[in-house]
Amino acid sequence: MFPRKESYGQYSLFLQREVTFDVYQPANTRDTPHLLLLNDGQDLDGMGFPSMLEHLHNTSHPSLWVVAIHAGPQRLQEYGTARHMDYQGRGCKAGLYTRFILRELLPFLESRYHRQFPDKTFAGFSMGGLSALDIVWNHPKEFHKAGVFSGSLWWRSANDVPQQRRIMHRQVKEGRFHPDLRFFFEAGTEDEKEDRNVNGVIDAVDDTEELMELLEEKGYEKGKHIHYTLVKGGRHDVATWAGVMPEFLDWVVKA
Template identity: 25%
Template structure:
């Protein structure tokens, strides 16, 4: 009997993220010497990314072609900074433009005016009496930069000798409720005041302002198309410089079980990286709408750190209206952290109405706070 060798080839489907093309034709009413850029939810709202620079067709017309995941995307046109963003003819701001990407799309945009053509009245913001500046120019030796640092102290802080847990949060300039109110604030202090009145644990919040146009490098521990990553040095600043200063000057509970770190988008990425690298410093993390798309190496790094994270509490939240990959990427990380065994200390919330914006993170701060306060 002649033996025959049968080879069975299984053709498995290739899973890819569906993308569609969008061609944007942008016209301006008056010639400008500046370069135009598109900033949106697909590039972490960077107003001057070379990868999202428009090509000039003639003196009044620009064009850019993008490949974007299916779903909703928000954006604006800038001339390289948020001081030079598009506005209405009379100088008032325009709402974010919206792309609903299901098929290849051509979109025509007319820029009525630019915000820097109008005299800017700088708003003077006032904060609650329990939100203070630690320093308007705190030195960051690991980065050779200075940064404004905020602190929220519970209203009972001045009337007691108690020590308090601490949450370190990124994007400090948007954290606290201001008067007049701002559209891009988390209003964390208002949430905490309300929760504390209802009986929740009191905590201190430390807010670190971001580095402006350096944010995409400073909150990324890895090199990317935006430049050399500074995230490792930034996290070293938090652990080696800022936390010791806060612990020395305020009544804090210093141990890892009473120290948390949190942030959104790039701030969510660096918060997860921080707890993975320093689980004996940060015992819990709030990872809101994380920008894992810009740092895929984070999956490998976290996988190698699983043993160190077995006592950590990590809260993930992402919204269905943040693009097709946001929930998928966040769920992938959640699954990695639960790969050995399901942990009640790792939580992932998917919100149908969630968008990449501060009102969403403001709302989801409540379940995060309740989670770490247990």
């Protein structure tokens, strides 16, 4: 039965720990492969992910490889933005995690499976989504697509004037337009209860939509470069993300 799943434990010199990850290998290994990396890969079985992937392989794209990277015990330090910690000092190992991805994981996959992956997507949930977006944004020659499910886009350098201190927003504002990049955003209307600016819209939705506005100012277009799914009643949980996952997988292979 496909996809075939192989699990690994790779010791990372950068992170000084063993990293567990699962590789879902497609039946068709001859066509040009797409590679999808997913943070918080330990949650995929709870989503029914293998059956989603099998359906995708059978109906539209038989050559998608997926690598589900399990979060480690220092998730709050390894996920984040590589160049900036948040105002509480979280994310101090995000740069090391980025190096693990680029210098250890990707070379391992290419060596183990004897192939190059010209089309790469990185995605994640909550802080894992922030991490994936940060890595894609800062390495546009390596990755082409980012998937952000309920992303922790509130991540900020200081707690005064939060709207002006959001790190990912600043990176986009100060960054360059890369025409090959594509972005998938998901947010739920019940992701949280907070409403910093008291505008009747929860912060999770505000942060997501304001980041998309900055991307549009850079030249990215909704429908072409940006896909957005707002889930009414959607929560900050695996069940909500599972409901959007088939749509995301279809986007990965078609965007």
